[in-house]
Amino acid sequence: MPLVKKTVRARLTLLYSGLFVVSGAALLTITYLLVSNTKRSVVLRNFNADGAPLPPADFLDDLTERARAEAERQHQETLQSLLTYSGVALAIMTVLALVLGWLMAGRILRPLRSMIASIQRISARNVHDRLAATGPRDELKDLSDTVDGLLHRLETALDAHKRFVANAAHELRTPLTLEHALIEETLTDRTATLPQYRSLCERLLELRQQQAAMLESLLTLAGSERGLSQREHVDLSEIAERTVTAGRMAALHEGVRLEPRIDSAWTTGDPALVERLVANLVDNAIAYNVPGGSVEVSTGVRDGRAVLTVANTGTLIPAERVDDLFEPFQRLDRSAGRAGHHGLGLSIVRAIAAAHEAVVEAEPGPEGGLRIEVTFPGVRELVLSMAEGGMAGQGLAEH
Template sequence: MRVRLTALYSALFTISGAVLLTITYWLMRRSKWVIIVYDDSGPEIREHLERLRAAQLRALLTQFGFAFAVMVAISIALGWLVAGRVLRPLRTMTATIQQISARNVHERLAATGPRDEMKDLADTVDGLLGRLETALNAHKRFVANAAHELRTPLTLERALLEEILTDREAGLESYRATSERLLALSKDQGRLLEALLTLASSERGLDRQEPFDLSDLARQALDSAHLEADARGVRIDTRIAPAPSAGDPALAGRLVANLVDNAVHHNVTGGRIEVATGFRAGRAFVSVANTGPAIPPQQVGRLFEPFQRLGERTARSDGHHGLGLSIVRAIATAHGAAITAHALPDGGLSVEICFPTTAAPGDPHMPDTPQPHGLHTSATSSPGHRPNHPDR
């Protein structure tokens, strides 16, 4: 880069200097001399003066050429110095960036000086390093938590196997009971690995764009969740309206299913869930609100981090691994959707996700859906309301 800048500076000076000297020489040749002759030897004097003028022009041309060559050499030297000074901040940034690794990604260029292209570049690199630091820290936490979640059931499986192998009086019933516990642990690990794969695939972004309707996905999720809702005595209210969007239908379906599953699982006996889909302000939305234990408002954002749970329940006791809402966030981000979540005053959580819609603006067939009434209103649905009944 320094060589190219030096060549550019020198070329500009050479061209401009050559043009200037050419114009100067051309003007000198066109200038007229005034000769006054007072005796009879006028023609000889005129010829002598013409020869003198030609000699002076040749000397001037030689001097111009010498001066031009000297200035070209000087311009090359000055161009090299100026290019080095211009590129000095870039070399400093390059050396600093080369020293940054995963161990010191917290370091920044912190460039000072006037607001120019170099300062903008340094600030852009600092922003990139900040995002990388955040991603690396999240990756470290995720790996540590995942290793912990997988280590516990593996340790338990080993303990169960050692227990049954060292018990010489163990009979068929003991082997059967141990096998059933091992099978349950295996299923739980399978669900964990499936959740981890879904989370990883969501964070990579979308591989395809296909149309889907959030209302259809919500009905499917409610169909799958009604058995657990019935068992817990949880009442489901639905306000399902068309909500067309586009993206990966499988991932979007997982998002809605995780929202509903989270609302059912983290509820109270005899509690309520409200599921709504529709079209508002030019975007398709799905919202799920549920009663449940009180959630500190400052802890709501933490629920969307991997392996984060509130309360004392663990993956070994409730079969959930704290990945549901983190998968929801990853899928929403991949679809360019906005998430709004807040804790309800009487306990529970309300989550609304707005997707880009495929409906044309002002489409008369897509009127804005009214806001859900909320969990504080009276309900007319029965516990475990099946979503294939008429929506209300």
């Protein structure tokens, strides 16, 4: 036998009716006790009030006893009638309470049912739809607004995912098309020599390396967006100094000066991801520069927080386009920069910063280029926030 579905409306109806029955039963019990404890007295007229002789004492005692017995009988009948009528009234009102409770619960839950029906109609194809509930600012209106906010975030995430997939497919298809064209051109050339085939292989190998680098960047981006599973002490100044040293050869090749100003700065997080963040910023600053330009890399502490700043010269960047640079595969000029740059560097920076609860601020230089500042939470700040969430790691309070 299938179980009866216990809906919220049924539970609310039973709750309302149960409260009414308990309250009614308590009221009737109090009334019954008050009536049952009422003093029962017998009042006899004073036969001597008009001067008539008093009846004998035995007669008076017998009359009083019979009056008391009659009064007791009437009192019991009254209590019995009160109990019977009260029970009937309570039963009638219980049925009425069930009906009214069912109607009231339905009226209260009507907006909720409307929201459920709207949510059930929403899918990936119409995630732009909203509940848009109207009415007073109550819990149901707050629930509707919360669901609308969730749908907005889902729509934004889906749109970003679609753009990311489309851009990734385009970026991957371009080298594949180029490889196919190079191979087809060489195979159709009957006079191709061994050096030409060798050149083809070298070109194909270069394209394969670029694809591998892009796939690695995509994996890094996906891994950064999942957040951090554990945190360690990170010396931001040491990472920045190591990155600057590694980038000097590339800067020299591009005709760019590297100007480090490294001061001690500690934070917590994943050292490998932080190093990738610094490397991406320095690499982008060198690649998207101008001959004879400069790149300033500085670290330090401000208001108890570790701060990394990378500023470079370069072409003028419109202020309204700065945010676009942090989206995957977005470049101001698709031909700018060194080979192998696919527009993933700054999007990876943003994802790694978000995983570390860091703040990224970027502004274009007055004469061109870009200045990017990443503010990491301080060690003490992270200890307090993680301790409140029961996630404090070992040794975070040492620095």
